[in-house]
Amino acid sequence: MADPARAARLAQRIKVIVAEALRRRVKDERAELITVTDARVTNDLQHATVYYTVMGDDDARRGAEEVLAAHKGAVRHEMGKQLTIRLTPTIEFVADEIPESAAHLEDLLRKAREQDEQVAALREQAAPAGGEDPYRSMGEGSEESEHAGSEGVASDGTGSADER
Numbered sequence: 001m002a003d004p005a006r007a008a009r010l011a012q013r014i015k016v017i018v019a020e021a022l023r024r025r026v027k028d029e030r031a032e033l034i035t036v037t038d039a040r041v042t043n044d045l046q047h048a049t050v051y052y053t054v055m056g057d058d059d060a061r062r063g064a065e066e067v068l069a070a071h072k073g074a075v076r077h078e079m080g081k082q083l084t085i086r087l088t089p090t091i092e093f094v095a096d097e098i099p100e101s102a103a104h105l106e107d108l109l110r111k112a113r114e115q116d117e118q119v120a121a122l123r124e125q126a127a128p129a130g131g132e133d134p135y136r137s138m139g140e141g142s143e144e145s146e147h148a149g150s151e152g153v154a155s156d157g158t159g160s161a162d163e164r
Helices: 004-024 029-033 058-070 072-082 098-125 142-150
Strands: 034-041 047-054 090-095
Touching: 004 029, 004 034, 004 047, 004 072, 029 034, 029 058, 034 058, 047 058, 058 072, 058 090, 072 090
Parallel strands: 047 090
Antiparallel strands: 034 047
16 A cells, blocks of 8 residues: 555646646647546555546537547556556546536525525515514503413412312
């Protein structure tokens, strides 16, 4: 097992090497639309996963997948020449979903802000349901509570008149 810090450094180096290899060695115009966003290496330094994004529509994404699959060996060969480790890691290309997820979250946040603005506008025009003072004050209804409390209690406080 290698040190996790060493694996992280190697992943950053692989990210740079793959991006340069796609720019220099791959002679396909579809490779120009590919951006390498991240790379991860297992702790045993045997497998590298490279994350990428593609500018464009679904056709551009499919074209990028084809280019990466066709030139995986050339990119790995370039990695082997530039890395100073005993074994060259295998390489796997994975489309990065983070930009799409971020766009979706931004859309959800925008909708939430719009709804908050609508609620704030409704709140400005709203009035309390019970008038200005929705709570019963001490002066109101005190006669009712005195009357209700004295019906079932005997004068000596031992219980109601029915219990005797």
